[in-house]
Amino acid sequence: MASDTPSHLTARKKPRQARAAFTVDAIFEATIQVLVAEGPDRLTTTRVAERAGVSVGTLYQYFPHKQALFYALNERYLVNLATRIEAVCEARKGAPMAEMVESLIATYWAAKMERPEVTRALYRSVVELDNEALIRTFAQRVDAATQAMLASAQDATFAELATVNLTLLTSVFGAVRSVFERNLPTRDARAVQDQLVLMCVTYLSAVNCAGKTPRAGERQDIVALRQPEP
Amino acid sequence: MASDTPSHLTARKKPRQARAAFTVDAIFEATIQVLVAEGPDRLTTTRVAERAGVSVGTLYQYFPHKQALFYALNERYLVNLATRIEAVCEARKGAPMAEMVESLIATYWAAKMERPEVTRALYRSVVELDNEALIRTFAQRVDAATQAMLASAQDATFAELATVNLTLLTSVFGAVRSVFERNLPTRDARAVQDQLVLMCVTYLSAVNCAGKTPRAGERQDIVALRQPEP
Amino acid sequence: MASDTPSHLTARKKPRQARAAFTVDAIFEATIQVLVAEGPDRLTTTRVAERAGVSVGTLYQYFPHKQALFYALNERYLVNLATRIEAVCEARKGAPMAEMVESLIATYWAAKMERPEVTRALYRSVVELDNEALIRTFAQRVDAATQAMLASAQDATFAELATVNLTLLTSVFGAVRSVFERNLPTRDARAVQDQLVLMCVTYLSAVNCAGKTPRAGERQDIVALRQPEP
Amino acid sequence: MASDTPSHLTARKKPRQARAAFTVDAIFEATIQVLVAEGPDRLTTTRVAERAGVSVGTLYQYFPHKQALFYALNERYLVNLATRIEAVCEARKGAPMAEMVESLIATYWAAKMERPEVTRALYRSVVELDNEALIRTFAQRVDAATQAMLASAQDATFAELATVNLTLLTSVFGAVRSVFERNLPTRDARAVQDQLVLMCVTYLSAVNCAGKTPRAGERQDIVALRQPEP
DNA sequence: TATGAATGAGCGTTCATTCAT
DNA sequence: GATGAATGAACGCTCATTCAT
Numbered sequence: 001m002a003s004d005t006p007s008h009l010t011a012r013k014k015p016r017q018a019r020a021a022f023t024v025d026a027i028f029e030a031t032i033q034v035l036v037a038e039g040p041d042r043l044t045t046t047r048v049a050e051r052a053g054v055s056v057g058t059l060y061q062y063f064p065h066k067q068a069l070f071y072a073l074n075e076r077y078l079v080n081l082a083t084r085i086e087a088v089c090e091a092r093k094g095a096p097m098a099e100m101v102e103s104l105i106a107t108y109w110a111a112k113m114e115r116p117e118v119t120r121a122l123y124r125s126v127v128e129l130d131n132e133a134l135i136r137t138f139a140q141r142v143d144a145a146t147q148a149m150l151a152s153a154q155d156a157t158f159a160e161l162a163t164v165n166l167t168l169l170t171s172v173f174g175a176v177r178s179v180f181e182r183n184l185p186t187r188d189a190r191a192v193q194d195q196l197v198l199m200c201v202t203y204l205s206a207v208n209c210a211g212k213t214p215r216a217g218e219r220q221d222i223v224a225l226r227q228p229e230p
Numbered sequence: 231m232a233s234d235t236p237s238h239l240t241a242r243k244k245p246r247q248a249r250a251a252f253t254v255d256a257i258f259e260a261t262i263q264v265l266v267a268e269g270p271d272r273l274t275t276t277r278v279a280e281r282a283g284v285s286v287g288t289l290y291q292y293f294p295h296k297q298a299l300f301y302a303l304n305e306r307y308l309v310n311l312a313t314r315i316e317a318v319c320e321a322r323k324g325a326p327m328a329e330m331v332e333s334l335i336a337t338y339w340a341a342k343m344e345r346p347e348v349t350r351a352l353y354r355s356v357v358e359l360d361n362e363a364l365i366r367t368f369a370q371r372v373d374a375a376t377q378a379m380l381a382s383a384q385d386a387t388f389a390e391l392a393t394v395n396l397t398l399l400t401s402v403f404g405a406v407r408s409v410f411e412r413n414l415p416t417r418d419a420r421a422v423q424d425q426l427v428l429m430c431v432t433y434l435s436a437v438n439c440a441g442k443t444p445r446a447g448e449r450q451d452i453v454a455l456r457q458p459e460p
Numbered sequence: 461m462a463s464d465t466p467s468h469l470t471a472r473k474k475p476r477q478a479r480a481a482f483t484v485d486a487i488f489e490a491t492i493q494v495l496v497a498e499g500p501d502r503l504t505t506t507r508v509a510e511r512a513g514v515s516v517g518t519l520y521q522y523f524p525h526k527q528a529l530f531y532a533l534n535e536r537y538l539v540n541l542a543t544r545i546e547a548v549c550e551a552r553k554g555a556p557m558a559e560m561v562e563s564l565i566a567t568y569w570a571a572k573m574e575r576p577e578v579t580r581a582l583y584r585s586v587v588e589l590d591n592e593a594l595i596r597t598f599a600q601r602v603d604a605a606t607q608a609m610l611a612s613a614q615d616a617t618f619a620e621l622a623t624v625n626l627t628l629l630t631s632v633f634g635a636v637r638s639v640f641e642r643n644l645p646t647r648d649a650r651a652v653q654d655q656l657v658l659m660c661v662t663y664l665s666a667v668n669c670a671g672k673t674p675r676a677g678e679r680q681d682i683v684a685l686r687q688p689e690p
Numbered sequence: 691m692a693s694d695t696p697s698h699l700t701a702r703k704k705p706r707q708a709r710a711a712f713t714v715d716a717i718f719e720a721t722i723q724v725l726v727a728e729g730p731d732r733l734t735t736t737r738v739a740e741r742a743g744v745s746v747g748t749l750y751q752y753f754p755h756k757q758a759l760f761y762a763l764n765e766r767y768l769v770n771l772a773t774r775i776e777a778v779c780e781a782r783k784g785a786p787m788a789e790m791v792e793s794l795i796a797t798y799w800a801a802k803m804e805r806p807e808v809t810r811a812l813y814r815s816v817v818e819l820d821n822e823a824l825i826r827t828f829a830q831r832v833d834a835a836t837q838a839m840l841a842s843a844q845d846a847t848f849a850e851l852a853t854v855n856l857t858l859l860t861s862v863f864g865a866v867r868s869v870f871e872r873n874l875p876t877r878d879a880r881a882v883q884d885q886l887v888l889m890c891v892t893y894l895s896a897v898n899c900a901g902k903t904p905r906a907g908e909r910q911d912i913v914a915l916r917q918p919e920p
Numbered sequence: 921t922a923t924g925a926a927t928g929a930g931c932g933t934t935c936a937t938t939c940a941t
Numbered sequence: 942g943a944t945g946a947a948t949g950a951a952c953g954c955t956c957a958t959t960c961a962t
Contacts, residue, residue: 020925045953055927056954066953132413139412166418167405167425174404175397182369183362188396195397199433203425206432274935276945285944286937296936480946505932515948516933526932592873599872626878627865627885634864635857642829643822648856655857655893662896663889734956736924745923746958756957 024062026052031073035121043125045069067130074131077122078138081111082145089145097153097208101200104146105172109193112176120180142169150204157210164207168200254292256282261303265351273355275299297360304361307352308368311341315372319379327383327438331430334376335402339423342406350410372399380434387440394437398430484522486512491533495581503585505529527590534591537582538598541571545602549609557613557668561660564606565632569653572636580640602629610664617670624667628660714752716742721763725811733815735759757820764821767812768828771801775832779839787843787898791890794836795862799883802866810870832859840894847900854897858890 030052034043045066049059063069088107092100112119147165150158158164175196179189260282264273275296279289293299318337322330342349377395380388388394405426409419490512494503505526509519523529548567552560572579607625610618618624635656639649720742724733735756739749753759778797782790802809837855840848848854865886869879 023925044951046951057928057956058926060954061925135412160421163418163421163425166414167422167429170408170412170422171401171405171426171429174406174408175401176404177407178400178404182365182400184396188393191390191393192397192400195393195433195437196401198436199397199401199429202432202436203429206428207425275937276935279945287939287944288942290937291942483946504930506930517935517948518946520933521946595871620881623878623881623885626874627882627889630868630872630882631861631865631886631889634866634868635861636864637867638860638864642825642860644856648853651850651853652857652860655853655897656861658896659857659861659889659893662892663885666888666892667885735958736956739924747923747960748921750958751922 020062023052023054023058026054027059027062027069028073028076031069032118032121035125036117040121040125043070070125071130071134074122074134078134081108082138082141084111085142086145089149092149093152094154097150097156097204098201100149100153101168101204102197104149105193105197105200108172109176112180116180120183123177123180139169155210156204156208158204158207159209160207164204168203172196172200250292253282253284253288256284257289257292257299258303258306261299262348262351265355266347270351270355273300300355301360301364304352304364308364311338312368312371312375314341316375319375322379323382324384327380327386327434328431330379330383331398331434332427334379335423335427335430338402339406342410346410350413353407353410369399385440386434386438388434388437389439390437394434398433402426402430480522483512483514483518486514487519487522487529488533488536491529492578492581495585496577500581500585503530530585531590531594534582534594538594541568542598542601542605544571546605549605552609553612554614557610557616557664558657558661560609560613561628561664562657564609565653565657565660568632569636572640576640580643583637583640599629615670616664616668618664618667619669620667624664628663632656632660710752713742713744713748716744717749717752717759718763718766721759722808722811725815726807730811730815733760760815761820761824764812764824768824771798772828772831772835774801776835779835782839783842784844787840787846787894788891790839790843791858791894792887794839795883795887795890798862799866802870806870810873813867813870829859845900846894846898848894848897849899850897854894858893862886862890 027048030048030050031043033051034047038047045059046056048069049056052059059069063072084107085104088103089100092103095103143165146169147161150156150165150168151161175192179192184192257278260278260280261273263281264277268277275289276286278299279286282289289299293302314337315334318333319330322333325333373395376399377391380386380395380398381391405422409422414422487508490508490510491503493511494507498507505519506516508529509516512519519529523532544567545564548563549560552563555563603625606629607621610616610625610628611621635652639652644652717738720738720740721733723741724737728737735749736746738759739746742749749759753762774797775794778793779790782793785793833855836859837851840846840855840858841851865882869882874882
């Protein structure tokens with residue numbers, strides 16, 4: 001993923017030693033903690049170093065400048081996320097479409113929910129220009145993975161797969177972000193997650209060219225199943 | 231709207247004079263321009279004042295601190311947006327559900343697209359903690375408006391209206407944000423917008439308790455109409 | 461003189477007010493004092509500002525960066541020096557060659573001796589690359605002035621005036637620098653100054669094409685006059 | 691030469707081993723290279739060590755601090771220079787004065803010209819206070835050598851030898867420095883060198899007490915010989 | 921003995937904010 | 942009111958120096 005990274009954002013030296021790896025991890029964790037606890041504009045190199053239990057100088061031995069640290073943190077986060085999404089896409093190949101959607105949303109949601117304050121903090125933090133490259137790379141990986149998965153659905157074929165896939169991802173990722181941004185209570189968040197699945201499934205059914213006339217029964221089942229509980 | 235605004239974010243004085251209003255507007259516009267042209271971390275009070283053609287001192291006469299300026303700018307932006315959404319919701323009361331969805335999305339999208347760089351800049355700019363209040367207020371207004379609209383749909387009734395509404399808004403707003411963040415080409419953006427309408431309509435149809443068995447013809451029409459062109 | 465100054469070395473804003481001029485002067489004087497009292501590598505912006513009785517911010521209102529301050533200081537120094545040399549060259553036009561040399565050396569020496577520690581400090585201070593431009597400009601002004609003066613000598617004509625002039629200046633300026641660098645006692649310094657005059661006069665006589673055979677008497681007089689006192 | 695060196699500038703250990711001598715040399719050469727290639731304020735211990743192919747730790751094994759390294763480098767440079775000057779002075783003992791002057795200037799000039807960028811870099815580099823001692827020692831050696839040489843001139847006797855000698859050295863060394871500082875083109879530099887010889891010879895002739903009336907022929911010869919080509 | 925990761929004081933610079941004019 | 946020069950805390954970053962390995 002780092003292949004087309006602008007060179008000025010690359011770490012000055014690759015940590016070879018175990019100690020170095022440990023230090024880098026400590027710095028990453030400290031960055032997150034500062035971000036969560038103090039907010040993006042109190043994220044200073046000194047503070048990060050302090051919390052990581054190292055000196056500023058050490059921090060600068062691993063990252064040529066503040067932005068590179070932030071970039072690397074996001075990269076780590078997104079690479080991890082992309083990997084998990086790819087894994088679930090692989091695992092669900094050939095499954096029924098509904099199962100795919102459910103797995104995808106569940107995985108993404110779970111990943112974001114593991115450390116909700118971190119998720120929120122990263123959403124919040126300044127989106128530096130250079131992060132666009134990161135986001136693009138992430139998007140490409142995920143696009144490819146989900147598209148491949150959808151193409152293998154046992155019960156659906158999509159004429160304009162790329163567009164359908166894009167719409168799906170855009171909505172799901174966007175919706176999740178919205179939920180975090182509005183800081184919805186768990187109950188509402190959970191409800192939205194379920195409805196999101198329903199929404200995506202109905203959408204995919206609608207654009208499915210395979211079962212020209214989807215057996216009404218099946219579709220109704222899903223709908224009935226997912227009818228928001230009163 | 232400013233009713234529950236933290237007091238330290240309120241402007242020192244309400245501009246009564248025409249001149250004052252003019253100045254404030256100039257400052258707002260300058261803020262946007264600096265944001266767009268130079269990015270969030272070059273947004274300094276001096277630069278804003280310069281571009282607005284006033285002195286820093288004057289800027290501080292209208293806004294007690296930088297954050298208040300930024301807050302007010304966002305407030306203006308969101309109030310305007312909410313007002314437009316309320317208007318369209320009002321106008322579409324009693325209309326068919328599909329029309330509602332289409333109007334809502336079109337309006338929101340259009341508002342964001344009027345000055346895309348501004349939209350992007352505002353998405354980008356540091357989300358200060360205190361902006362949460364702003365977002366909450368905005369969300370409440372919009373929630374209320376769309377919920378009232380949906381409740382009046384001539385062809386649909388929703389059991390769990392609040393949840394359905396929340397899901398709808400979350401997805402639509404989120405998707406739009408995603409499109410901007412990924413900086414999608416116009417063609418893709420347009421396609422996603424269309425598909426988003428379809429997605430929302432199919433979703434609402436699915437959770438519609440009114441027309442237990444929606445007249446297949448109508449639904450199929452929409453689907454057929456919106457099938458992404460091959 | 462500042463006409464071809466690299467733009468990044470120019471002061472951010474030209475001081476128009478009397479107060480500003482005063483402040484700039486204070487900063488210059490402070491710079492010199494720090495340079496003299498603490499040496500070039502303790503010359504920090506903070507220290508300069510402190511000694512000037514202003515804040516760092518103020519310093520940066522007048523000079524875009526440290527180098528610009530240093531550059532401006534040297535410029536002021538060299539412009540002043542060049543002006544004085546030009547004045548003496550003008551005044552001695554048409555005079556006998558020996559008088560010219562004596563005046564030139566005396567003027568230059570006096571200028572350097574007014575504040576010997578300052579002279580020494582400036583000689584010492586890092587010669588930044590961009591100062592080359594300054595030195596070149598200075599050299600051109602002085603070259604022109606002395607060359608014009610020599611050309612007007614009532615008792616001498618020089619075939620290769622440019623080279624003669626260059627040799628003269630190079631030796632005189634270099635010798636003075638050497639004297640400062642070696643920190644010679646006043647007595648020795650004084651002696652060298654006198655001998656320097658003699659050296660230059662004999663040199664000019666030697667390359668003088670006018671009085672093919674200089675009246676031996678006159679020349680001997682000078683030599684006798686300047687014979688180092690036993 | 692290091693006899694009156696301030697103790698804090700002395701190398702921690704005298705390199706006895708061949709390997710040590712080799713390392714020290716590598717460090718010196720690296721220092722020069724960094725100085726030339728990157729300038730005085732990019733001369734860091736880390737960079738020097740890197741270029742020398744050793745670790746910083748090793749560098750600090752040979753030099754207690756950066757200043758000591760720089761001091762030692764200058765010492766080496768000046769000791770070498772002084773030695774060469776002493777050699778030429780020794781060789782020219784009993785020669786005619788003009789020959790002495792010519793040899794002295796040629797030697798000094800040649801030494802400085804061998805690696806002109808190095809010469810310039812050393813002139814440029816910060817003149818630390820403690821270098822004064824170095825310069826003084828160098829000056830003393832050279833003073834002694836040239837004075838002894840001049841005293842042995844077969845065709846001249848000088849009443850105030852010390853002063854004459856000082857004037858000579860001051861002018862020659864100063865002129866050379868000026869030439870480097872002004873970065874004169876080779877052509878001009880060469881011309882100045884020739885003229886410098888002429889200047890010094892005429893000067894010495896003028897203060898020569900021996901040949902009260904120097905045989906006009908000889909003197910005129912020199913002058914004619916050296917008349918700058920039209 | 922050689923290494924080079926770690927240190928942290930200290931630098932140059934910015935910018936939100938104030939207040940005399 | 943309006944102005945903009947002045948302020949100074951705080952930032953990002955460097956590099957001489959140390960010391961565990």
